[in-house]
Amino acid sequence: MKIKSKQPRKQRNALFNYKNHQRSKLLSTRVADFLRDEYGIKRLPLRVGDQVKVCRGEFKDFEGEIIEITKGLRCKIKECTFEKTDGTQFHPTIHISNLVITKFTKEKKMDPWRANMIERKALYGFYEEEISAPKKGKEEEK
Numbered sequence: 819m820k821i822k823s824k825q826p827r828k829q830r831n832a833l834f835n836y837k838n839h840q841r842s843k844l845l846s847t848r849v850a851d852f853l854r855d856e857y858g859i860k861r862l863p864l865r866v867g868d869q870v871k872v873c874r875g876e877f878k879d880f881e882g883e884i885i886e887i888t889k890g891l892r893c894k895i896k897e898c899t900f901e902k903t904d905g906t907q908f909h910p911t912i913h914i915s916n917l918v919i920t921k922f923t924k925e926k927k928m929d930p931w932r933a934n935m936i937e938r939k940a941l942y943g944f945y946e947e948e949i950s951a952p953k954k955g956k957e958e959e960k
Contacts, residue, residue, distance in 0.1 A: 834889050844891055850920045858940035866891060869921035872898070872912060880922060885909060893917070907924055921922070 836844070846861040850871070854860060856886045863897045864870070864887060864888070872880045882897030891910035922928060928936075 820893040823829075830890075833891070834869070845887065845914060848918045850918050853919065853921075857936050859936055862919060862932075862935070864917070865923055867923035867925075868919055870895065870917040871920050875912065875920055877912065883924075887914075900956055907918045 821829055824921055833844075833905070842863045845863045846869075847864055849857070849859055849862055864884060866884050866887060868884050869881065870884060870893075876941065877895070877898045878885070880895065880898050882895040884893050885896050886894045886909075888911055892913050894909040894911055896909070898909060900910055902909050908925065921931070
């Protein structure tokens with residue numbers, strides 16, 4: 819779904835009205851380096867229960883489990899909390915572009931939908947091609 823307008827209010831409105839199959843593409847985030855080597859993928863959609871690491875912002879270097887994913891492409895992490903003046907604690911939302919997946923859901927077996935997605939992405943081998951492709955430099959031009 820392509821949004822024709824540049825106005826922020828229309829951009830936000832379109833984002834909130836995306837259907838689930840359109841939103842999953844927007845929810846994809848980076849995978850940690852050791853998982854990249856193991857599975858051969860760079861990005862994967864987030865799921866509730868995934869272990870993530872915060873890379874930027876006030877909670878930098880925090881690791882925790884995703885509790886909730888909101889409509890605005892933000893998520894709440896169990897270990898990241900703020901304390902209000904009345905003493906209650908709450909989980910602030912963190913944008914998914916600031917996260918890296920470090921561990922998939924806690925289930926013993928990975929769910930079939932996600933396993934098929936990983937298999938399909940690894941089959942194309944985009945990550946492998948980027949590693950093996952030679953870099954163009956001054957030496958090759960001569």
